Amino acid sequence: MMAFGGDWKLRRSPDLIEWELWDGDLTTLSSVRFAETGREYYSLAFFPDLGPIAPLEPGTALRTSFDSSNIGATNGDGDGGVNDSLPWSVTGGGSVGDESLLPNPPTDPGMALFANNGRINFTSAKVDLGGVPNQDVIATIDFRTFEDSNGSDWEDDDRVEAWIEGSEDGLAFSRLAGGTVIPLATGGIPDELKPLELPNGAYRTFSSEGNEPIPPEIRYIRVHIAATNTSLSERFFVDNVTVRELGAAD
Numbered sequence: 001m002m003a004f005g006g007d008w009k010l011r012r013s014p015d016l017i018e019w020e021l022w023d024g025d026l027t028t029l030s031s032v033r034f035a036e037t038g039r040e041y042y043s044l045a046f047f048p049d050l051g052p053i054a055p056l057e058p059g060t061a062l063r064t065s066f067d068s069s070n071i072g073a074t075n076g077d078g079d080g081g082v083n084d085s086l087p088w089s090v091t092g093g094g095s096v097g098d099e100s101l102l103p104n105p106p107t108d109p110g111m112a113l114f115a116n117n118g119r120i121n122f123t124s125a126k127v128d129l130g131g132v133p134n135q136d137v138i139a140t141i142d143f144r145t146f147e148d149s150n151g152s153d154w155e156d157d158d159r160v161e162a163w164i165e166g167s168e169d170g171l172a173f174s175r176l177a178g179g180t181v182i183p184l185a186t187g188g189i190p191d192e193l194k195p196l197e198l199p200n201g202a203y204r205t206f207s208s209e210g211n212e213p214i215p216p217e218i219r220y221i222r223v224h225i226a227a228t229n230t231s232l233s234e235r236f237f238v239d240n241v242t243v244r245e246l247g248a249a250d
Contacts, residue, residue, distance in 0.1 A: 052087045052125040053170070053220070054078055054243075058132050061244030062086040064124065066111040069096040078125060086124055086243065093119035094227075094238075099201065103235065104146045106201035113238040115229060120160075120236060122225035126170055127243045129221060135213035136246045139164050139181050139223050142203035142239040145196040149233035153194050154187025160227035160236060161185070164208060166218035173222060178212025181223065203239060209246065 054062050064087075066073075068080025073096040078087035090113065099109035113120060129137055141162050147154060164179030185192035196204055214221065223243065227236050 052078070053128050054086050054125045055128040055130065056132055056137065056243060056245065059245055059248055061242050061248040061250065062127060064088045064241040065239060066096050066113055069111055071096060071098055071111075086127070086241065088122060088124050088241070090120060090122050092121045094122065099237070102237075103148060104197075104201045106203070109201070110239070114235055115227060116235045117229060117232045120225055120227040120238060122223075122238065122241070124223040124241060124243070126167070126220045126222050129214070129219060132245045134216050134218060137214055137221070138207055138209045138244060138246060139179075139221075140205055140207045140209075140240070140242045140244070141181050141223070141225065142205050142241075143182060143196065144198060144201065144203045144237045145193050145229075146201075146235045146237070147194070147197060147231075147233055149231060154191050154234065155230060156186060156188035158187035158193055158229045158231075158234060159184065160193070160225070162206065162223065162225040164214070165222050165224055166214060167220045168217055170220045173220075175224075176212075176214060176218070176221075178214070179208060179221075180211060181208045182206045182225070201237075203237070205240075 056062055062085050063083055064076060065083040066076070068084040069076050074091075074094070075089040076084060076087055078085050094113055094115045096111050097114045099105045099112050102114065113122065143160065143162075145154070160182055161184040162180075162182035164176050164181065165173040166176045166179070167173040185196065187193050198204065221243065223241055225238060225241075229236055
């Protein structure tokens with residue numbers, strides 16, 4: 001048997017035997033299937049499992065609003081209706097919180113992804129662009145900051161950035177040249193994070209619209225957010241991460 005990093009697991013049905021290769025995060029990496037005829041087994045296929053995929057349909061938007069998530073959640077399955085149709089996960093910090101219980105809440109508070117003295121490492125599910133022209137696809141993110149220390153603002157090591165990654169096969173992803181959604185913003189001098197602290201918990205919406213279009217050979221994309229703050233007085237908030245066709249209604 002071929003050797004890979006991970007654990008092989010056996011599944012069996014009346015007419016099919018399937019070996020699956022799983023990694024440490026319980027993600028199916030690939031599988032080998034065998035058809036059973038009498039006492040002989042014939043290999044049918046060796047194929048990759050692309051993981052959760054969200055297809056983008058013409059005239060629509062896929063969204064993560066976090067409103068169907070529980071406090072403390074670090075992933076979503078995309079089954080929360082039109083406002084939570086894009087699966088997502090975070091690693092290494094960041095979780096869902098109730099804005100009504102957090103500082104500087106919006107006028108209409110809901111659930112949001114936030115980090116306080118920590119990191120946000122957000123990745124959306126893979127979005128299949130097979131149904132729409134690549135040049136018409138954009139990503140948007142609502143983002144805001146809040147800082148309430150006495151006498152200091154954001155420091156050099158506080159930062160946020162977000163971008164689109166693309167793939168031809170759904171396996172190997174890389175950052176797209178025109179994929180910036182939130183340009184790198186840092187604290188220090190100049191302080192690029194303080195202007196994102198808006199009154200009444202308002203968000204600023206960032207978009208990849210106007211950037212270099214997604215190349216035609218790209219079939220799958222995903223959105224990545226990387227953010228770090230380094231004080232108990234500092235907070236980042238993320239809401240309404242979308243992948244959409246231009247002109248799609250909210």
